[in-house]
Amino acid sequence: MTDIPMPKYRQIADDLLKKIQTGIYPINALIPKEIELATFYGVSRPTIRQAIQLLVNDGYLDRRKKRGTIVRQRKIVQEFTHVIASYDQEMDNHGLIPMTKVIMFTTEVADNEVCERLNLPIDSIVFKLVRLRYANDQPIVIVTTYIPYSVVPHLSDYDFTAVSLYETLAANNTAVVRVQRRLEVIKADETVANLLNVQQNEPLFYFHTIGHTQDSGAIEYSIAKYRGDLNSFNIDVSL
Protein backbone atom coordinates (compact mmCIF):
# COMPACT_ATOMS: atom_id res chain seq x y z
CA MET A 1 0.00 0.00 0.00
CA THR A 2 2.93 2.37 0.64
CA ASP A 3 3.73 2.67 -3.07
CA ILE A 4 0.31 4.01 -3.98
CA PRO A 5 0.20 7.84 -4.00
CA MET A 6 -2.36 9.41 -1.68
CA PRO A 7 -5.64 9.71 -3.60
CA LYS A 8 -6.81 13.21 -4.49
CA TYR A 9 -9.76 13.18 -2.08
CA ARG A 10 -7.37 12.36 0.81
CA GLN A 11 -5.15 15.29 -0.08
CA ILE A 12 -8.19 17.58 -0.17
CA ALA A 13 -9.43 16.19 3.14
CA ASP A 14 -6.04 16.93 4.69
CA ASP A 15 -6.12 20.46 3.36
CA LEU A 16 -9.65 21.03 4.67
CA LEU A 17 -8.58 19.59 8.03
CA LYS A 18 -5.71 22.06 8.21
CA LYS A 19 -8.20 24.89 7.63
CA ILE A 20 -10.38 23.54 10.43
CA GLN A 21 -7.47 23.16 12.84
CA THR A 22 -6.11 26.63 12.15
CA GLY A 23 -9.55 28.19 12.57
CA ILE A 24 -9.95 29.31 8.95
CA TYR A 25 -13.15 27.26 9.20
CA PRO A 26 -14.24 27.83 12.82
CA ILE A 27 -16.45 25.53 14.91
CA ASN A 28 -20.14 25.64 13.93
CA ALA A 29 -19.34 27.61 10.76
CA LEU A 30 -20.45 26.39 7.32
CA ILE A 31 -17.66 25.30 4.99
CA PRO A 32 -17.92 26.36 1.31
CA LYS A 33 -20.42 24.55 -0.94
CA GLU A 34 -19.35 21.41 -2.83
CA ILE A 35 -19.39 23.22 -6.16
CA GLU A 36 -17.18 26.01 -4.82
CA LEU A 37 -14.70 23.53 -3.36
CA ALA A 38 -14.70 21.55 -6.63
CA THR A 39 -13.77 24.71 -8.54
CA PHE A 40 -11.18 25.72 -5.94
CA TYR A 41 -9.41 22.33 -5.93
CA GLY A 42 -9.98 21.69 -9.65
CA VAL A 43 -11.68 18.32 -9.11
CA SER A 44 -15.11 16.79 -9.64
CA ARG A 45 -17.92 17.10 -7.09
CA PRO A 46 -17.83 13.35 -6.25
CA THR A 47 -14.19 13.78 -5.23
CA ILE A 48 -15.12 16.68 -2.95
CA ARG A 49 -17.96 14.57 -1.55
CA GLN A 50 -15.45 11.79 -0.73
CA ALA A 51 -13.16 14.24 1.04
CA ILE A 52 -16.04 15.67 3.07
CA GLN A 53 -17.29 12.17 3.90
CA LEU A 54 -13.91 11.31 5.36
CA LEU A 55 -14.01 14.34 7.65
CA VAL A 56 -17.61 13.57 8.58
CA ASN A 57 -16.57 10.03 9.49
CA ASP A 58 -13.68 11.31 11.56
CA GLY A 59 -15.98 13.68 13.41
CA TYR A 60 -14.64 16.98 12.06
CA LEU A 61 -17.63 17.89 9.91
CA ASP A 62 -21.35 17.41 10.19
CA ARG A 63 -23.90 17.52 7.36
CA ARG A 64 -26.95 19.57 8.32
CA LYS A 65 -30.12 19.26 6.31
CA LYS A 66 -30.77 22.31 4.14
CA ARG A 67 -28.00 24.35 5.86
CA GLY A 68 -24.93 22.62 4.46
CA THR A 69 -21.83 21.15 6.10
CA ILE A 70 -20.60 22.62 9.39
CA VAL A 71 -17.44 22.24 11.45
CA ARG A 72 -18.16 20.09 14.49
CA GLN A 73 -17.07 20.38 18.07
CA ARG A 74 -14.85 17.31 18.20
CA LYS A 75 -14.81 14.84 21.03
CA ILE A 76 -11.73 14.49 23.16
CA VAL A 77 -10.54 10.96 22.49
CA GLN A 78 -8.96 9.92 25.76
CA GLU A 79 -6.90 6.85 26.42
CA PHE A 80 -8.96 5.11 29.06
CA THR A 81 -6.00 4.07 31.21
CA HIS A 82 -4.24 7.42 30.91
CA VAL A 83 -7.20 9.47 32.00
CA ILE A 84 -7.57 7.32 35.10
CA ALA A 85 -3.92 7.86 36.00
CA SER A 86 -3.91 11.60 35.40
CA TYR A 87 -6.61 13.84 33.96
CA ASP A 88 -4.21 16.78 33.65
CA GLN A 89 -1.55 14.78 31.86
CA GLU A 90 -4.06 13.29 29.43
CA MET A 91 -5.46 16.73 28.59
CA ASP A 92 -1.87 17.96 28.09
CA ASN A 93 -1.27 15.07 25.71
CA HIS A 94 -4.10 16.39 23.56
CA GLY A 95 -2.90 19.98 23.62
CA LEU A 96 -5.81 20.98 25.86
CA ILE A 97 -5.49 23.20 28.92
CA PRO A 98 -6.83 21.39 31.98
CA MET A 99 -8.40 23.23 34.89
CA THR A 100 -10.05 21.96 38.08
CA LYS A 101 -12.58 23.70 40.31
CA VAL A 102 -13.16 22.28 43.77
CA ILE A 103 -16.91 22.52 44.29
CA MET A 104 -16.86 20.92 47.72
CA PHE A 105 -14.21 19.49 50.04
CA THR A 106 -15.42 18.39 53.43
CA THR A 107 -15.55 15.53 55.89
CA GLU A 108 -18.79 13.70 56.59
CA VAL A 109 -20.27 10.54 58.03
CA ALA A 110 -20.26 8.12 55.10
CA ASP A 111 -23.57 6.64 54.01
CA ASN A 112 -23.95 2.88 53.73
CA GLU A 113 -23.06 2.72 50.07
CA VAL A 114 -19.75 4.52 50.56
CA CYS A 115 -18.89 2.37 53.60
CA GLU A 116 -19.59 -0.77 51.57
CA ARG A 117 -17.41 0.33 48.66
CA LEU A 118 -14.51 1.36 50.88
CA ASN A 119 -14.84 -1.62 53.24
CA LEU A 120 -15.38 0.73 56.17
CA PRO A 121 -17.43 0.15 59.33
CA ILE A 122 -20.83 1.85 59.34
CA ASP A 123 -20.76 5.58 60.10
CA SER A 124 -17.07 6.03 59.31
CA ILE A 125 -15.80 9.51 58.56
CA VAL A 126 -14.71 10.17 54.99
CA PHE A 127 -13.44 13.08 52.95
CA LYS A 128 -15.87 14.12 50.24
CA LEU A 129 -14.21 15.94 47.35
CA VAL A 130 -16.32 17.23 44.46
CA ARG A 131 -14.36 18.49 41.47
CA LEU A 132 -15.51 20.01 38.20
CA ARG A 133 -12.82 19.52 35.58
CA TYR A 134 -12.36 21.53 32.42
CA ALA A 135 -10.46 21.40 29.14
CA ASN A 136 -9.94 24.73 27.39
CA ASP A 137 -12.56 26.32 29.68
CA GLN A 138 -15.24 23.78 28.77
CA PRO A 139 -16.57 21.60 31.60
CA ILE A 140 -15.74 17.96 30.83
CA VAL A 141 -16.54 15.93 33.94
CA ILE A 142 -17.84 16.23 37.47
CA VAL A 143 -16.30 13.80 39.94
CA THR A 144 -17.31 13.09 43.54
CA THR A 145 -14.60 11.24 45.47
CA TYR A 146 -14.70 9.62 48.90
CA ILE A 147 -11.47 8.87 50.80
CA PRO A 148 -11.38 7.30 54.29
CA TYR A 149 -10.51 10.02 56.80
CA SER A 150 -8.45 7.65 58.95
CA VAL A 151 -6.03 6.82 56.14
CA VAL A 152 -4.86 10.33 55.22
CA PRO A 153 -6.26 12.69 57.90
CA HIS A 154 -4.20 15.66 56.67
CA LEU A 155 -5.66 15.41 53.13
CA SER A 156 -7.51 18.63 53.91
CA ASP A 157 -4.15 20.47 53.78
CA TYR A 158 -4.06 20.06 50.02
CA ASP A 159 -5.53 22.33 47.38
CA PHE A 160 -6.99 20.08 44.72
CA THR A 161 -7.42 22.91 42.25
CA ALA A 162 -3.62 22.78 42.03
CA VAL A 163 -2.52 19.23 42.84
CA SER A 164 -3.54 15.80 41.62
CA LEU A 165 -5.38 13.48 44.01
CA TYR A 166 -3.47 10.39 42.84
CA GLU A 167 -0.11 12.15 43.21
CA THR A 168 -1.11 13.31 46.69
CA LEU A 169 -2.10 9.79 47.69
CA ALA A 170 1.16 8.44 46.28
CA ALA A 171 3.15 11.06 48.22
CA ASN A 172 1.43 9.79 51.38
CA ASN A 173 2.39 6.15 50.84
CA THR A 174 -1.07 5.23 49.68
CA ALA A 175 -0.59 5.13 45.92
CA VAL A 176 -3.51 3.80 43.90
CA VAL A 177 -2.13 0.90 41.87
CA ARG A 178 -5.31 -0.76 40.62
CA VAL A 179 -8.77 0.57 39.86
CA GLN A 180 -12.03 -1.22 39.25
CA ARG A 181 -14.38 0.85 37.15
CA ARG A 182 -18.01 0.24 36.28
CA LEU A 183 -19.26 1.91 33.10
CA GLU A 184 -22.84 3.07 32.77
CA VAL A 185 -24.73 5.71 30.85
CA ILE A 186 -27.33 8.12 32.29
CA LYS A 187 -29.23 11.23 31.36
CA ALA A 188 -28.16 14.57 32.81
CA ASP A 189 -30.49 15.77 35.56
CA GLU A 190 -31.04 19.49 36.04
CA THR A 191 -28.16 20.05 38.48
CA VAL A 192 -25.57 18.15 36.48
CA ALA A 193 -26.81 19.71 33.24
CA ASN A 194 -26.19 23.16 34.73
CA LEU A 195 -22.73 22.27 36.01
CA LEU A 196 -21.62 20.58 32.79
CA ASN A 197 -23.30 23.17 30.59
CA VAL A 198 -25.44 20.71 28.61
CA GLN A 199 -29.18 20.34 28.06
CA GLN A 200 -31.13 18.29 30.58
CA ASN A 201 -31.50 14.60 29.57
CA GLU A 202 -28.37 14.66 27.40
CA PRO A 203 -26.52 11.33 27.68
CA LEU A 204 -23.52 11.18 30.00
CA PHE A 205 -20.89 8.58 30.81
CA TYR A 206 -21.42 7.47 34.39
CA PHE A 207 -18.39 5.79 35.96
CA HIS A 208 -18.02 4.32 39.44
CA THR A 209 -14.41 3.73 40.39
CA ILE A 210 -12.82 1.99 43.33
CA GLY A 211 -9.09 2.67 43.68
CA HIS A 212 -6.96 0.12 45.52
CA THR A 213 -3.56 0.51 47.13
CA GLN A 214 -0.80 -2.10 46.86
CA ASP A 215 -2.06 -4.02 49.90
CA SER A 216 -5.44 -4.28 48.07
CA GLY A 217 -7.22 -1.90 50.43
CA ALA A 218 -9.85 0.30 48.81
CA ILE A 219 -8.78 3.90 49.36
CA GLU A 220 -10.90 5.80 46.84
CA TYR A 221 -14.50 5.62 45.72
CA SER A 222 -15.36 8.02 42.91
CA ILE A 223 -18.48 8.75 40.92
CA ALA A 224 -17.84 10.60 37.66
CA LYS A 225 -20.23 12.06 35.10
CA TYR A 226 -18.56 12.88 31.77
CA ARG A 227 -20.24 14.92 29.06
CA GLY A 228 -21.27 12.52 26.30
CA ASP A 229 -20.92 15.13 23.56
CA LEU A 230 -17.28 15.99 24.33
CA ASN A 231 -15.74 12.74 25.52
CA SER A 232 -14.83 9.42 24.06
CA PHE A 233 -12.52 6.78 25.44
CA ASN A 234 -10.16 4.38 23.70
CA ILE A 235 -9.46 0.97 25.16
CA ASP A 236 -7.04 -1.62 23.84
CA VAL A 237 -7.83 -5.18 24.83
CA SER A 238 -5.67 -8.22 24.15
CA LEU A 239 -7.74 -11.38 24.06
Next chain:
Amino acid sequence: MTDIPMPKYRQIADDLLKKIQTGIYPINALIPKEIELATFYGVSRPTIRQAIQLLVNDGYLDRRKKRGTIVRQRKIVQEFTHVIASYDQEMDNHGLIPMTKVIMFTTEVADNEVCERLNLPIDSIVFKLVRLRYANDQPIVIVTTYIPYSVVPHLSDYDFTAVSLYETLAANNTAVVRVQRRLEVIKADETVANLLNVQQNEPLFYFHTIGHTQDSGAIEYSIAKYRGDLNSFNIDVSL
Protein backbone atom coordinates in the same frame (compact mmCIF):
# COMPACT_ATOMS: atom_id res chain seq x y z
CA MET B 1 -13.49 -7.12 60.07
CA THR B 2 -14.04 -10.87 59.78
CA ASP B 3 -14.73 -11.25 63.53
CA ILE B 4 -17.65 -8.85 63.53
CA PRO B 5 -21.00 -10.62 63.04
CA MET B 6 -23.02 -9.47 60.06
CA PRO B 7 -25.17 -6.54 61.14
CA LYS B 8 -28.92 -7.11 61.33
CA TYR B 9 -29.69 -4.83 58.37
CA ARG B 10 -27.31 -6.86 56.19
CA GLN B 11 -29.04 -10.10 57.13
CA ILE B 12 -32.40 -8.55 56.28
CA ALA B 13 -31.05 -7.20 52.97
CA ASP B 14 -29.83 -10.71 52.11
CA ASP B 15 -33.24 -12.17 52.94
CA LEU B 16 -35.01 -9.54 50.82
CA LEU B 17 -32.58 -10.21 47.99
CA LYS B 18 -33.39 -13.92 48.14
CA LYS B 19 -37.08 -13.05 47.78
CA ILE B 20 -36.29 -10.85 44.77
CA GLN B 21 -34.14 -13.50 43.12
CA THR B 22 -36.68 -16.26 43.61
CA GLY B 23 -39.48 -14.08 42.28
CA ILE B 24 -41.41 -13.82 45.55
CA TYR B 25 -41.02 -10.09 44.90
CA PRO B 26 -41.22 -9.88 41.09
CA ILE B 27 -39.75 -7.12 38.90
CA ASN B 28 -41.71 -3.85 39.05
CA ALA B 29 -43.76 -5.08 42.04
CA LEU B 30 -43.92 -3.09 45.27
CA ILE B 31 -42.24 -4.68 48.27
CA PRO B 32 -44.09 -4.51 51.63
CA LYS B 33 -44.11 -1.19 53.48
CA GLU B 34 -41.30 -0.38 55.96
CA ILE B 35 -43.62 -0.77 58.95
CA GLU B 36 -44.77 -4.21 57.77
CA LEU B 37 -41.18 -5.35 57.20
CA ALA B 38 -40.15 -3.99 60.64
CA THR B 39 -42.88 -6.07 62.27
CA PHE B 40 -42.04 -9.14 60.18
CA TYR B 41 -38.30 -9.06 61.00
CA GLY B 42 -38.80 -7.77 64.55
CA VAL B 43 -36.53 -4.75 64.09
CA SER B 44 -36.86 -0.95 64.05
CA ARG B 45 -37.84 1.01 60.97
CA PRO B 46 -34.36 2.62 60.65
CA THR B 47 -32.88 -0.88 60.40
CA ILE B 48 -35.33 -1.74 57.61
CA ARG B 49 -34.48 1.55 55.93
CA GLN B 50 -30.77 0.63 56.02
CA ALA B 51 -31.48 -2.78 54.48
CA ILE B 52 -33.57 -1.21 51.73
CA GLN B 53 -30.90 1.46 51.10
CA LEU B 54 -28.33 -1.27 50.52
CA LEU B 55 -30.53 -2.94 47.90
CA VAL B 56 -31.27 0.45 46.33
CA ASN B 57 -27.53 1.12 46.11
CA ASP B 58 -26.91 -2.26 44.57
CA GLY B 59 -29.61 -1.64 41.98
CA TYR B 60 -32.16 -4.22 43.15
CA LEU B 61 -34.75 -1.79 44.50
CA ASP B 62 -35.93 1.65 43.48
CA ARG B 63 -37.78 4.17 45.63
CA ARG B 64 -40.70 5.69 43.78
CA LYS B 65 -42.29 8.87 45.08
CA LYS B 66 -45.70 8.24 46.64
CA ARG B 67 -45.87 4.65 45.34
CA GLY B 68 -43.29 2.97 47.57
CA THR B 69 -40.29 0.76 46.84
CA ILE B 70 -40.29 -1.43 43.74
CA VAL B 71 -38.12 -4.25 42.47
CA ARG B 72 -35.92 -2.98 39.67
CA GLN B 73 -34.89 -4.49 36.39
CA ARG B 74 -31.21 -4.96 37.16
CA LYS B 75 -28.43 -4.16 34.77
CA ILE B 76 -26.30 -6.95 33.44
CA VAL B 77 -22.84 -6.24 34.81
CA GLN B 78 -20.53 -7.57 32.12
CA GLU B 79 -16.81 -8.00 32.35
CA PHE B 80 -15.62 -5.75 29.57
CA THR B 81 -12.94 -8.11 28.27
CA HIS B 82 -15.16 -11.19 28.50
CA VAL B 83 -18.02 -9.72 26.53
CA ILE B 84 -15.62 -8.79 23.72
CA ALA B 85 -14.29 -12.34 23.58
CA SER B 86 -17.68 -14.03 23.68
CA TYR B 87 -21.12 -12.53 24.20
CA ASP B 88 -22.71 -15.96 24.61
CA GLN B 89 -20.18 -17.12 27.20
CA GLU B 90 -20.50 -13.90 29.20
CA MET B 91 -24.30 -14.18 29.25
CA ASP B 92 -23.94 -17.82 30.34
CA ASN B 93 -21.65 -16.67 33.15
CA HIS B 94 -24.53 -14.54 34.45
CA GLY B 95 -27.13 -17.27 34.17
CA LEU B 96 -28.78 -15.50 31.24
CA ILE B 97 -29.91 -17.22 28.06
CA PRO B 98 -28.24 -15.60 25.03
CA MET B 99 -29.89 -15.48 21.63
CA THR B 100 -28.82 -13.86 18.37
CA LYS B 101 -30.97 -12.77 15.43
CA VAL B 102 -29.22 -12.05 12.14
CA ILE B 103 -30.98 -8.95 10.79
CA MET B 104 -28.81 -8.70 7.69
CA PHE B 105 -25.90 -10.64 6.21
CA THR B 106 -24.72 -9.51 2.82
CA THR B 107 -21.73 -8.38 0.79
CA GLU B 108 -21.40 -4.78 -0.33
CA VAL B 109 -18.97 -2.20 -1.64
CA ALA B 110 -17.49 -0.68 1.52
CA ASP B 111 -17.86 3.05 2.05
CA ASN B 112 -14.80 5.18 2.73
CA GLU B 113 -15.08 4.94 6.51
CA VAL B 114 -15.11 1.15 6.50
CA CYS B 115 -12.19 1.00 4.03
CA GLU B 116 -10.19 3.35 6.27
CA ARG B 117 -10.84 1.33 9.41
CA LEU B 118 -9.99 -1.98 7.75
CA ASN B 119 -7.02 -0.60 5.79
CA LEU B 120 -8.66 -1.62 2.52
CA PRO B 121 -8.36 0.03 -0.89
CA ILE B 122 -11.33 2.20 -1.87
CA ASP B 123 -14.40 0.28 -3.10
CA SER B 124 -13.35 -3.05 -1.59
CA ILE B 125 -15.99 -5.69 -1.04
CA VAL B 126 -16.89 -6.49 2.57
CA PHE B 127 -19.31 -8.70 4.42
CA LYS B 128 -21.86 -6.70 6.39
CA LEU B 129 -23.36 -8.62 9.29
CA VAL B 130 -26.04 -7.02 11.46
CA ARG B 131 -26.94 -8.92 14.61
CA LEU B 132 -29.48 -8.20 17.32
CA ARG B 133 -28.44 -9.98 20.51
CA TYR B 134 -30.68 -10.90 23.39
CA ALA B 135 -30.46 -12.06 26.99
CA ASN B 136 -33.51 -13.86 28.36
CA ASP B 137 -35.56 -12.62 25.36
CA GLN B 138 -34.70 -8.96 25.99
CA PRO B 139 -32.76 -7.13 23.28
CA ILE B 140 -29.38 -6.05 24.67
CA VAL B 141 -27.29 -4.83 21.77
CA ILE B 142 -27.36 -4.30 18.01
CA VAL B 143 -24.03 -4.83 16.28
CA THR B 144 -23.07 -4.08 12.68
CA THR B 145 -19.85 -5.83 11.64
CA TYR B 146 -17.73 -5.44 8.52
CA ILE B 147 -15.25 -8.15 7.48
CA PRO B 148 -13.08 -7.95 4.33
CA TYR B 149 -14.53 -10.32 1.74
CA SER B 150 -11.10 -11.29 0.43
CA VAL B 151 -9.92 -12.64 3.77
CA VAL B 152 -12.66 -15.19 4.43
CA PRO B 153 -14.75 -15.43 1.25
CA HIS B 154 -16.72 -18.45 2.48
CA LEU B 155 -17.90 -16.60 5.62
CA SER B 156 -21.35 -16.61 4.05
CA ASP B 157 -21.53 -20.38 4.63
CA TYR B 158 -21.94 -19.78 8.36
CA ASP B 159 -25.14 -19.23 10.29
CA PHE B 160 -24.40 -16.53 12.86
CA THR B 161 -27.59 -17.16 14.76
CA ALA B 162 -25.86 -20.40 15.83
CA VAL B 163 -22.11 -19.79 15.75
CA SER B 164 -19.83 -17.14 17.16
CA LEU B 165 -18.08 -14.76 14.75
CA TYR B 166 -14.81 -14.81 16.69
CA GLU B 167 -14.79 -18.63 16.84
CA THR B 168 -15.48 -18.76 13.11
CA LEU B 169 -12.63 -16.36 12.39
CA ALA B 170 -10.33 -18.40 14.64
CA ALA B 171 -11.33 -21.62 12.85
CA ASN B 172 -10.29 -19.92 9.59
CA ASN B 173 -6.79 -19.00 10.82
CA THR B 174 -7.77 -15.37 11.30
CA ALA B 175 -8.29 -15.28 15.05
CA VAL B 176 -8.85 -11.82 16.55
CA VAL B 177 -6.17 -11.42 19.22
CA ARG B 178 -6.38 -7.69 19.95
CA VAL B 179 -9.21 -5.19 19.75
CA GLN B 180 -9.20 -1.41 19.88
CA ARG B 181 -12.49 -0.06 21.13
CA ARG B 182 -13.73 3.52 21.25
CA LEU B 183 -16.44 4.22 23.83
CA GLU B 184 -19.08 6.88 23.23
CA VAL B 185 -22.63 7.53 24.32
CA ILE B 186 -25.55 8.48 22.05
CA LYS B 187 -29.30 8.82 22.13
CA ALA B 188 -31.42 6.12 20.52
CA ASP B 189 -32.89 7.23 17.20
CA GLU B 190 -36.28 5.89 16.12
CA THR B 191 -34.97 2.81 14.30
CA VAL B 192 -32.63 1.70 17.06
CA ALA B 193 -35.23 2.47 19.73
CA ASN B 194 -37.64 0.12 17.95
CA LEU B 195 -35.07 -2.66 17.58
CA LEU B 196 -33.82 -2.41 21.16
CA ASN B 197 -37.29 -1.86 22.58
CA VAL B 198 -36.53 1.41 24.35
CA GLN B 199 -37.95 4.93 24.12
CA GLN B 200 -36.46 7.26 21.53
CA ASN B 201 -33.62 9.44 22.91
CA GLU B 202 -32.77 6.98 25.70
CA PRO B 203 -28.99 6.89 26.26
CA LEU B 204 -27.05 4.03 24.69
CA PHE B 205 -23.47 2.83 24.82
CA TYR B 206 -21.95 3.34 21.38
CA PHE B 207 -18.82 1.28 20.74
CA HIS B 208 -16.61 1.19 17.65
CA THR B 209 -14.32 -1.82 17.59
CA ILE B 210 -11.46 -2.79 15.32
CA GLY B 211 -10.37 -6.40 15.70
CA HIS B 212 -6.81 -7.30 14.74
CA THR B 213 -5.29 -10.67 13.87
CA GLN B 214 -1.87 -11.82 15.07
CA ASP B 215 -0.09 -10.20 12.11
CA SER B 216 -1.74 -6.89 13.17
CA GLY B 217 -4.08 -6.78 10.19
CA ALA B 218 -7.50 -5.28 10.91
CA ILE B 219 -10.05 -7.98 10.14
CA GLU B 220 -13.17 -6.71 11.85
CA TYR B 221 -14.84 -3.32 12.18
CA SER B 222 -17.92 -3.33 14.40
CA ILE B 223 -20.35 -0.67 15.53
CA ALA B 224 -22.40 -1.67 18.58
CA LYS B 225 -25.27 0.07 20.35
CA TYR B 226 -25.98 -1.33 23.81
CA ARG B 227 -29.09 -0.46 25.82
CA GLY B 228 -28.05 1.92 28.58
CA ASP B 229 -30.76 0.75 30.96
CA LEU B 230 -29.77 -2.92 30.88
CA ASN B 231 -26.01 -2.90 30.50
CA SER B 232 -23.02 -1.95 32.55
CA PHE B 233 -19.40 -2.92 32.07
CA ASN B 234 -16.67 -3.62 34.58
CA ILE B 235 -13.07 -2.83 33.77
CA ASP B 236 -10.04 -3.54 35.93
CA VAL B 237 -7.06 -1.33 35.24
CA SER B 238 -3.60 -1.71 36.77
CA LEU B 239 -1.75 1.59 36.84
